[in-house]
Amino acid sequence: MKDYQIDVQLSSTKKEKPAFNQLSFGTVFTDHMFVMDYTKGKGWHDARIIPYQPITLDPAAIIFHYGQTVFEGLKAYKTKEDEVVLFRPDENMKRLNRSNQRLCIPEIDEEFALFALKKLISIDKDWVPNVEGTSLYVRPFIFADEPYLGVSPSNTYKFMIILSPVGAYYKEGINPVKIAVESEFVRAVKGGTGNAKTAGNYAASLKAQEEAEAEGFSQVLWLDGREHKYIEEVGSMNVFFKIKGEVITPELNGSILEGITRKSVLELLHFWNIPVVERKISIDEIFQAYHASELEEAFGTGTAAVISPIGELSWQGEKIIINEAKTGELSKKIYDSLTSIQTGSVEDPFGWRVEV
Ligand code: COI
Numbered sequence: 001m002k003d004y005q006i007d008v009q010l011s012s013t014k015k016e017k018p019a020f021n022q023l024s025f026g027t028v029f030t031d032h033m034f035v036m037d038y039t040k041g042k043g044w045h046d047a048r049i050i051p052y053q054p055i056t057l058d059p060a061a062i063i064f065h066y067g068q069t070v071f072e073g074l075k076a077y078k079t080k081e082d083e084v085v086l087f088r089p090d091e092n093m094k095r096l097n098r099s100n101q102r103l104c105i106p107e108i109d110e111e112f113a114l115f116a117l118k119k120l121i122s123i124d125k126d127w128v129p130n131v132e133g134t135s136l137y138v139r140p141f142i143f144a145d146e147p148y149l150g151v152s153p154s155n156t157y158k159f160m161i162i163l164s165p166v167g168a169y170y171k172e173g174i175n176p177v178k179i180a181v182e183s184e185f186v187r188a189v190k191g192g193t194g195n196a197k198t199a200g201n202y203a204a205s206l207k208a209q210e211e212a213e214a215e216g217f218s219q220v221l222w223l224d225g226r227e228h229k230y231i232e233e234v235g236s237m238n239v240f241f242k243i244k245g246e247v248i249t250p251e252l253n254g255s256i257l258e259g260i261t262r263k264s265v266l267e268l269l270h271f272w273n274i275p276v277v278e279r280k281i282s283i284d285e286i287f288q289a290y291h292a293s294e295l296e297e298a299f300g301t302g303t304a305a306v307i308s309p310i311g312e313l314s315w316q317g318e319k320i321i322i323n324e325a326k327t328g329e330l331s332k333k334i335y336d337s338l339t340s341i342q343t344g345s346v347e348d349p350f351g352w353r354v355e356v
Contacts, residue, residue, distance in 0.1 A: 005047065006034075006047045006049060006115075006119055007047065007048040008119075008123070009048065009049070009050045010032070010051070010123070011031045011052070012051075014031055015030075015031055017126070018165065020129035020130065020134055021131045021134075022167070023129060023165055023166055023167035024166070024167055025137070025164075025166045025167060025168070025169045025304065026137060026164050026166060027164070028164060029052050029162055029163065030052060030124040030136075030162075030164070031051060031052055031124055032052055032120060032123050032124050032163075033049070033050060033052045033053075033120070033160060033161065033162045033163075034047070034048070034049050034117070034119075034160060035049075035158060035160050036048070036116070036158070036160075037156065037157070037158055037159075038106055038157040038158070038159070039156050040156070044106070044109070044159065047116060049116075049120055049123060052162065055158075055160075057145055058145070059147075061143075061144065061145045061147055062145070062146055062147075062154045063144050065149060066144075067198070067200045067203075068103055068104070068105065068144035068154055069103070069105075069141065069142065069143035069198060070096060070099035070100055070105060070141065070142050070196060071096075071099075071140065071141035071142075071197055072092040072138075072139070072140045072141070072197060073092075073137065073138070073139055073303045073304065074087065074088075074092045074260075075087060075135040075136065075138065075166075075303060075342065076128050076135060076136040076138060076356060077128070077135050077136075077342055077343045077344065078129065078130040078343075079343060079345070080344065080345065082130075083344065083355060084122070084125050084128050084136075084356040085342075085344050085353045085354060085356065086117075086118075086121075086138075086354045087260075087341075087342045087353065087354075088260055089114055089117065090110065090354070091260045091263070092140070093108075093110035093113050093114055095197060095258060096108065096140060096142070096197070097110060098195075099197045099198055100142065102195075102196040102198070103193070103196060104153035105144070105157060108142070108159060113140065113159070116161065117138060117161055120161055120163065121136065121356045122356055127163060128165070133168055133173070134165065134166065134167050135165075136163055136164070136165050137163070137164045137166040138161065138163055139161065139163070139164065140160070140161045141159075141160055141162075142158065142159045142160075143157065143158055145157060145158050168305070169302075169304035170218065172218065172308070174306075174307065174308070174327055174331075175311075175327065176309040176310060176311025176312070176322070176323075176325050176326065176327060177218035177219060177309070177310060177311060177312075178216065178218055178311065178312040179218065179219050179234060179235075179312065179313050179314070180212045180217040180314050180315075181220070181221045181223065181316075182208045182212070182220040182222055183223070183228060183315070183316070184208070185207055185208040186222065186223065186225035186228075187201060187204060187205050187222040187233060188201055188222075188225065188232070188255040189224075189225030190224075190225065190253060190254045191254065192225075194232075194254065194255030194257065195252070195254055195256060195257055195258060196257075197257060201257075202236065208220045209235070217314070218235070219234055219235030219237075219300070219308075220235065221233075221239065221283070221313065221315075224253075224255070225255065229282050229283065230250065230280050230281065230283075231250050231282070231283055231286070232253075232255060232256050233257065234300040234308075234310065235300060235308075237259070237261075237301055237304075237305065237308060238250075238256065238257065238261070238262035238300065238302065239298070240265065240297075240298065240299050240300075240301060241281065241286060241295065241297070241298045242295075242297040242298070242328065243289045243294050243296065244294045244296070245275060245296075246277060247274060247277070247330070248277055248278075248281050249262065249265075249266070249276075249277075249278055250279075251278040252278070253280075259301055259302060259303075260303065261302055261306060261338070262301050264338060264350075265307075265334055265338075266278070267350065268334060268337060269334075271349075274330070286313070287315065287318070287320065290322070295320075296328065296330075297309070297322065297329075297330055297331055298322050299328070299331045299334075306335055306338055306339060306342075307335040309322075309323075309327045309331045310322055311325035311326070312325060341353060
């Protein structure tokens with residue numbers, strides 16, 4: 001790897017760290033952050049690591065008005081040997097650039113971004129928690145900061161990385177959650193920005209999530225935007241079903257996010273010779289499989305929760321209980337395998353783990 005130039009200004013004070021056995025998700029941040037600027041004609045410049053602090057933006061900055069922004073999410077873990085490791089960070093950098101392309105944001109040098117990310121983590125390595133179920137959540141993000149009220153791509157951007165020690169994303173952890181099939185709102189449509197990791201997709205999901213929560217559900221199951229028939233995602237995760245011994249996940253269609261956990265689960269299943277297919281799957285098919293006693297498991301996959309089993313699914317007034325609302329054998333096997341590779345407690349035959 002090239003020796004990239006990053007200016008480092010260390011913080012003169014250190015914040016008090018939270019108890020690592022009482023971490024919530026995304027509420028505390030480490031001592032430092034990474035910042036780099038982009039100016040049209042000059043490219044990306046002034047890469048720096050500085051003390052974590054608020055930033056000043058012009059009220060007319062494009063991000064506030066038209067949402068030109070992308071982000072990523074990945075995790076760093078502390079191994080038993082006290083090393084810090086990341087899980088497939090190169091995949092996040094590739095996806096960041098795919099999101100950049102969709103949002104007309106200039107691409108970043110993936111190798112440099114990874115170098116910067118590792119440097120920031122190594123400066124704040126004491127913040128990587130070592131308690132089971134915890135990690136250091138890494139949030140790279142890019143946003144348009146040019147003050148301009150016309151609708152057009154910005155001429156200036158900021159690329160930042162912040163770090164947050166986290167515990168479980170869902171209070172249920174690996175325990176099955178209750179899901180409502182969403183039949184009014186959609187998360188994304190084909191041709192929209194569904195397969196980019198951009199703020200608008202998450203803002204668009206809030207209303208359905210709020211209504212589902214008010215009715216006692218944890219998340220919603222998103223259907224496609226055209227026919228309201230085919231399954232797309234669950235909450236902010238990809239989704240898998242096990243029917244008659246075969247695992248099925250919705251095929252990537254432009255409106256589904258290409259999850260890195262999704263990709264890893266598919267690769268694990270192939271490695272284990274468990275039948276798995278990526279195809280369109282309708283909500284009807286799931287309920288039919290349930291009635292034929294063929295629906296064995298269902299689970300969401302994502303960086304934040306890793307695996308989140310679905311215990312209950314409600315649609316059009318009918319409620320089905322999947323696998324007696326218990327964590328399925330396959331869900332547990334995938335969760336254990338992924339988390340032990342991620343945390344360095346087993347060999348990594350895939351080369352997914354990257355040392356910081
Ligand atoms: C994930 O499941 O990793 C997500 O995308 C959630 C994140 C937005 C907090």
